[in-house]
Amino acid sequence: MKAWRVHRNGEPSEAMRLDETDRPAPGAGQVLLKVRAANVNFPDALLCRGEYQIRPPLPFTPGVEVCGETEDGRRVIGNPALPYGGFAEYTLADEAALLPAPDSLDDAEAAALHIGYQTGWFGLHRRARLREGETLLVHAAAGGVGSAAVQLGKAAGARVIGVAGGPDKARTARELGCDLVVDRHTDDVVAAVKEATGGRGADVVYDPVGGDAYAQSAKCVAFEGRIVVVGFAGGAIPAPALNHALVKNYSIVGLHWGLYNRMDPAAVRDCHERLTRLAAEGVVRPLISARVPLKDAADAVQRVADGRTTGRLAVIP
Known part of the structure; x- marks a missing residue:
């Protein structure tokens, strides 16, 4: 599969490299997700720079927010389990933390309804x-x-x-x-x-x-x-x-x-239900300013790092 990986910390446009690699193998409590959309967040830039509170081992794939499809066909949103981030064709996530993707939103919008x-x-x-x-x-x-x-x-x-x-x-x-x-x-x-x-x-x-x-x-x-x-x-x-x-x-x-994911996961699920209702009612709708192909993910992360974007940029493998 294709995956962007950081082999050495630095600015996203320089640190991220598009590699051909094996699909990650799920560990205990994890599931393999086919990535449908991975939204770019500022923490992705910090991960590339080595400045985030979490520092995964090199090489790693950034991408902390995805809408994906499980092997049994469920459309879900969640946070990938680093070092296997979302800027790839496949990623891993903890089964217990997955949330159903809202039917009222497309893949990029659904992913953006999360973090x-x-x-x-x-x-x-x-x-x-x-x-x-x-x-x-x-x-x-x-x-x-x-x-x-x-x-x-x-x-x-x-x-x-x-x-x-x-x-x-x-x-x-x-x-x-x-x-x-x-x-x-x-x-x-x-x-x-x-x-x-x-x-x-x-x-x-x-x-x-x-x-x-x-x-x-x-x-x-x-x-x-x-x-x-x-x-x-x-x-x-x-x-x-x-x-x-x-x-x-x-x-x-x-x-x-x-921290709520670890300390109060029930509150996260309750919040997701509230947000899903608001989205279904049309009260909220994530602003996706651009949808870019996987090959342009490094540029997208750099644009967010430089503050040159509005709303969310979505990477579509």
């Missing part, structure tokens, strides 16, 4: 306790993680302010349903949020970026607001000023969705 939307659901509902009528600020609102949070925030009855970089991404954020879009390239994010909220600020901030975005969040979060730290796609891990959180009465909460 980004589960992260958004747990971040907004379990960690931030978002309430109807509150103001939600979403950084990188046109990206894969941010676009999911925008749709889920609107579904929860929140007023959503999206931050995006540049006119094209700002346009995408508006099309996703943001009530207000702030272009971080030309606008003062803090001033815009305060003006839009009558000086109160955002009740919940969803931050997958870190760095300057987090600093802006701390300046425009509301009294008793919640900043949800989802990731650091901007590259810089902020050092929160806890004295500032104290005097402004806001909370800083972390969200590592993968």
Whole structure:
């Protein structure tokens, strides 16, 4: 079979190599999946660089989110068992963690309903306790993680302010349903949020970026607001000023969705059922900006690493 493999850590476009290799053999509790679609996530770039919290042995295949078909014909979504990631014709996954692919979505959309939307659901509902009528600020609102949070925030009855970089991404954020879009390239994010909220600020901030975005969040979060730290796609891990959180009465909460797979898998299955219903009702629909063939997977991962994409890129073997 064909599979992209990383033999030496580095930038995706340089580290990933398309190899001809044997199909992986399932271990105890695992199943072989024929990959129908593998979506590109920022962790794939971190895996290539050797900067992710999980460091599989070399050589490995990146690709942490797939829609696949089991040998008995079931269409499922899940996270491949590294080092056999999803940017290949076949991958492995743990049987117990597989979820049924929603009938209302195609393969790429179904795969995208997993990590980004589960992260958004747990971040907004379990960690931030978002309430109807509150103001939600979403950084990188046109990206894969941010676009999911925008749709889920609107579904929860929140007023959503999206931050995006540049006119094209700002346009995408508006099309996703943001009530207000702030272009971080030309606008003062803090001033815009305060003006839009009558000086109160955002009740919940969803931050997958870190760095300057987090600093802006701390300046425009509301009294008793919640900043949800989802990731650091901007590259810089902020050092929160806890004295500032104290005097402004806001909370800083972390969200590592993968931990729920180990600590509370029943909650993951419940979340998937909720997301499946929302998709069937047309309330949420993953934004797939491009579907690319397997031969172009390395370029797709590099584009995500460089922040040159909106929504999700899907690799179709």
